Amino acid sequence: MKIFVDGAVGTTGLEIGERLAGRPEIELLTLSEALRKDASARGDALNAADIVILCLPDDAAREAVALLEGSSTRIIDASTAHRIAPGWAYGFPELEPGCREAIGAADYVANPGCYPTGFLALVRPLVRAGLLPADALLSVNATSGYSGGGKSMIASFEDPADPAATDTAFRTYAMNLAHKHAPEMTVHAGLTHAPIFQPAVAKTYRGMIVEVPLHLHALPGTVTLADLRAALADHYAGSALVRVVDNAPPVMTIEQLAGTDRIDLFVYGDEKAGQARLVAALDNLGKGAAGAAVQNMNLMAGLPETAGLQL
């Protein structure tokens, strides 16, 4: 199986390379430093591969897809460019019945965003189960490690001359609510209204916490914390990568799943007050990016789904 990672020396590309290294069933096509942005060399490598994984900014990802027009090469795009585009399978095998099979058969797979992975893992099964109405008004608070912003954000947080490195432990952003992940969250959750998305970045390299607060009294009928937990546990029963944790710890840390390709889900709350906190912990570079891309590649190639992944 010939695999080419376009953007192989970027943050996500390097992580994918680590997960593919030493796997005898994979022949990794590579370009030298001098040629890695050369359109002709990239075009050759893209077309020579059975599956390409695009780890590029959105515009470069669109350009790579254009270079593959008419080719038999299958594509996994880690960028935001095709996540709600027609003709692309959404690369979250655990999200819906049939997703895993659709990814396995697809020529075009859009890898989910890191924040949407946490949000959708919590919300989509509850919408499917009828516990959350499709027109629910939700918000999502999330904090990412700074590798979530790729090479430029990493450089900024690690430059001793940069205020991001010296003066900041935690910062919010997307204060105008126009984050590129909002449409992806809305569409794949099956919601009619976009959630209010409040992302933040912390001065730690990798790891992520995504939280969805809920007023239980605002939901139709009577919904308990046990109902929410049971619906999630049912949905993810038997999953190797998505776990619903029964004994939720009293505090959560952003690092708790760093270095893994798994995602853990928690239901906290105060039943009497009618309030719940749904929380997902993951690694933005693991199930949030490279781990998911390799999982999707495995499915497309007919290989064991979790081969090369950190469980």
Ligand SMILES: NC(=O)C1=CN([C@@H]2O[C@H](COP(=O)(O)OP(=O)(O)OC[C@H]3O[C@@H](n4cnc5c(N)ncnc54)[C@H](OP(=O)(O)O)[C@@H]3O)[C@@H](O)[C@H]2O)C=CC1
């Ligand atoms: N970091 C994360 O946690 C996540 C990232 N993603 C997505 O994955 C994609 C890659 O992100 P990330 O790895 O963080 O970004 P990086 O900036 O770390 O890496 C991007 C790589 O693409 C290279 N590149 C840029 N333009 C071209 C081009 N025209 N041809 C070939 N190579 C090019 C860059 O080159 P150079 O080294 O010269 O800059 C760099 O090596 C993005 O779309 C991002 O949104 C998705 C989920 C999570």
Ligand SMILES: CC(=O)N[C@@H](CCC(=O)OP(=O)(O)O)C(=O)O
């Ligand atoms: C901390 C940080 O800046 N994170 C990035 C998202 C990283 C990511 O998931 O990239 P995709 O857009 O490809 O999904 C951001 O908020 O733009």
